[in-house]
Amino acid sequence: MFLVMSHLRVSMLWGLIYILVGFYILDCKAKSVGDTNNSENAIKDDSVEYLKSYGEKMRSYMNFSVEPCVDFYEYACGNWKNVRQDRFHSNHRKNNVMDIVFTLRDEVEKLLTNTMLAQALNVSSELLVAQQFYNTCLSAVVFPFPAADPAYLELIRSVGGFPAVDGLAWNASSFSWFNMSAHLTNFGVKGLINEFIMSQYPFGPYFKLPELGLDHIVQTDNIANNSSRAYKLNENRMQRYLQAYNLTEGQISEVIAGVFDFWRDALAVADKFDGDFEKCIIISEDKNVPKYDQWDSYYDIAWNGVFDSNWFGNKEYCSYYYELLEKVCLKHPEAVANYLAMLLLYKMDAGLKDEKYHKDYCLSTVQSGFEYLFDKLYMAHFKDRTRSEVADIIQELRNNQRKMLEKVEWLDPETRQEALLKESSIESVIGNYKNYKVTDRLIQEINGLELEDRSYSQSMIQIQKLVTHVSRFGGLHHEELQEDAKPLRVFLGMQVNAFYNNxxxxxxxxxxxxxxxxxxxxxxxxxxxxxxxxxxxxELTHGFDTTGAMFNSNGYLRNWWSKKSRAVFEERAMCFVDHYDRYLIPEINRHINGKETQDENIADSGGLQGAFDAYRNHMKQLKNISYEDNDILKSEQMPGLDLSPEQLFFLGFAQTMCADFEEEHYWEELAKEHTIDKYRVLGAISNNHDFSQVYNCPSGSPMNPQNSCRIW
Known part of the structure; x- marks a missing residue:
């Protein structure tokens, strides 16, 4: 049924093709040889002007008062926070490469009105729904957030209630904190069930420990007193929500105090195993803690019973945590319900600091709500030139990786052979992985939305539910898929991402x-x-980090290492753990967790070294001219920057990670697998000998320490 196109749509599509071909023929006939030369000169002039402009932009990010050998991150990025685009960001973290979302958002704005392209791609009805939602968003009040909107309150009451608002009408005896958390996952709210989707068949859920808090993740020490930033930000957010319901100041203070008391008791549970999910699972097994008995209720509520708690075994659930959390929640039922209710409001809240971001927010929301629709429109213009050049860069990096595996002295012959076999098996996907059967079906899910004559809040609730449903689509329909099916994220080209799939x-x-x-x-x-x-x-290095090293060339878990080579590998990997453990984040008085970030740090170091070696090899081969050729060197520089090509190489690397953090962002990032941006740059640079030579850093300087780490 999905492959059949109406006669009307077919005729419209052919009409569009005839028009486009006609324009192409007329354009070709109108051009002379002179016109072609003029056009080429114009393109060249535009390129020169662009390079000047971009060179000025790169220069504007830099802090020239800092020596590159002392702190290369500050040298490269010290002024970025003062000149970055002032745009709404759906993520709290502000980072230069992630700010590409602004470029994509501008593309979404153009695509929203491109009805001819939508007709050609047979997605007109879906684009109409997206336009309708966008226009509703533009005309809605999103700043300040209308927390007391009846649609939000109705939803809260349907999933567990809001005792702060409902008072005696709220029944504690019928309240289930676990079921309310399960219902919230249907709207993308992680609550006390921190759900993620597996990237392999059958694409079911897996879990991490909940991150408590609203505007700021809370930890035992950062809410120890009511003057901390973590305390104040969360207090202010809850006050605004509760004030919208006309509670008295006394009632508001009592509700907020109750939520903080719940948080402190819940954090004390997580502190028993340092908030480490893996450690919690080990303790659960050591104590023979039975599986927490409510998980099947979650699968019924969130997954329509497609899975049950027996699908993934006890290791997914950290039963010890939930056994203790159950006691905490029974002690604070009203506080738990109030927290979860406000967490749902927080999900619906635009989080704007000024009305000027209203349009930006609507574009961001419509893009995330209809991402596969806009991806189809966006990918229709993906240039072959870009694909070809990216393919060449990937191949250059792979050639270098292969040479490295052939030469590295500590691999024994058998392990080296396995490593080379794995390298030869790597496939490259540029742009996105195409599966029109799946993506068209995801786009058609849009037609199930009923947005007409609905308020913005009602529409927003539907959109959040759609986004969650789409993210779970593979798992909900896994019985229709092959066991080697790809995860949905590889079909989505319109994302700021690159990754390696083991x-x-x-x-x-x-x-x-x-x-x-x-x-x-x-x-x-x-x-x-x-x-x-x-x-x-x-990303290529991820194939040979501590996790990637466990997978063979066929993507199966298998130990292909000799004991001798494995021992050296693990010793070198531990060097990275020790190195990054020493980085102190003064803003929150915490150290980087070198163990949790180990693989990403190894990939940063290997990726930077591999790219630099590949660049040198590329330049040596370019037109069969030696690397020292002055003309080639000149073309490799950036106007406005008094840097050699190799110095520009390292500056470009560092500036991808220019960032601007508030205290709460450090807490958010600390729990993730990537090291915080600043220390990613400093760690990779200080473990790279070529950098110290290119920037003439003396031995023992901060960017050229006497002891450094390297695996490959």
């Missing part, structure tokens, strides 16, 4: 990331290799 031994460079500061076709090779080359090298 299960199919593939590297993915998505179309959305191929914009400055990651890539531009007019850049010199020195900058392309320092940015996109590093990103590619990072």
């Amino acid at each position: 299960l199919d031994s593939s590297i993915y460079v998505m179309a959305g990331i191929l914009h400055p500061p990651a890539y531009h076709p007019d850049w010199p090779n020195s900058l392309k290799f320092g940015t996109l080359g590093y990103l590619v090298g990072h």
Whole structure:
């Protein structure tokens, strides 16, 4: 049924093709040889002007008062926070490469009105729904957030209630904190069930420990007193929500105090195993704690019973945590319900600090709500030139990786052979992985929305439910899929991402990331290799980090290492753990967790080194001219920057990670697998001997320590 197109749509499509072909023929007939030369000159002039402009932008990010050998991050990025685009960001974290979302958002705005393209791609009805939602958003009040909107309150009452608002009408005896958390996952709210989707068949859920808090993640020490930033930000957010319901100041204070008391008791539970999910599972097994008995209720509520708690075994659930959390929640039932109710409001809240971000927010929301629709429209214009050049860069990095595996002295012959076999099996996907059967079906889910004559809040609730349903689509329909089916994220080209998948031994460079500061076709090779080359090298290295080293060339878990080579590998990997453990984040008085971030740090180091070696090899081969050729060197520089090509390489790398953090952002990032941006740059640079030579850093200087780490 989905393959059949109406006669009307077919005729419209052919009409569009005739029009486009006609324009092409007329354009060709009108051009003379002179016109072609003029056009080429105009393109060249535009490129020169663009490079000047971008060179000025790169320069504006820098802090020249800092020596590059002392703190290369501050040297490269010290002024970025003062000149970055002032746009709404759906993520709290502000980072240069992630700000590519602004470029994609501008593309969404154009695509919203491109009805001819939508007709050609047979998605007109879906685009109409997206336009309708966008216009509703533009006309809605989103700043300040209307927390007391009846639609939100109705939803809260349907999933568990809001005792702060409902008073005696709320019944504690019929309240289930676990079921309310399960219902919230249907709207993308993680609550006390922190759900993620597996990236392999059958694409079911897996879990991490909940992160408590609203505007700021709370930890035992950062809410120890009521003057801390974590306390104040969360207090202010809850006050605004409760004031919208006309509670008295006394009632508001009592509700907020109750939520903080619940948080403190819940944090004391997590502190028993340092908030480490894996450690919690080990303790659960050591104590023979039975599986928490309510998980089947979650699967019924969130997954329509497609899965049950027996699908994934006890290791997914951290039963010890939930056994103790149950006691805490029974002690604070009203506080738990109030917290979960406000967490749902927080999900619906635009979080704007000013009305000027209203349009930006609506574009961001419509993009995330209809991402596969806009991806189809966006990918229709993905340029073959870009795909070809990215393929060349990937191949250059792979050639270098293969040479490295052939030469590294500590691999024994058998392990080296396995490593080379694995490298040869890697497949590259550029732009996105195409599966029209799945993506068209995901787009058609839009037609199930009923947005007409609905308020913005009612529409927003539907959109959040759709987003969650789409993210679970593979799991909900896993019986229709093959066991080697790809995860949904590989179909989505319009994302700022590149990644390596151990299960199919593939590297993915998505179309959305191929914009400055990651890539531009007019850049010199020195900058392309320092940015996109590093990103590619990072992902390729994941095939040979401590996790990737467990998978063979077929994507199966298998130990292909000799004991001798494995011992050396693990010793070198531990060097990275120790190195990053020493980085103190003064803003929150915490150290980087070198163990949790180990693989990403190894990938940063390997990716930077691999990209630099590949760049040098590329330049040596370019037109069969020696690397020292002055003309080649000149073309590899950036106007306005008094830097050699190799210095530009390292500057480009560092500037992908220019960032601007508030205290709460450090807490958010500390719990993730990537090291915080600043320390990613400092760690990779200080473990790279070529950097110290390129920037003439004396031995023992901060960026050229006497002891450094390297695996490959």
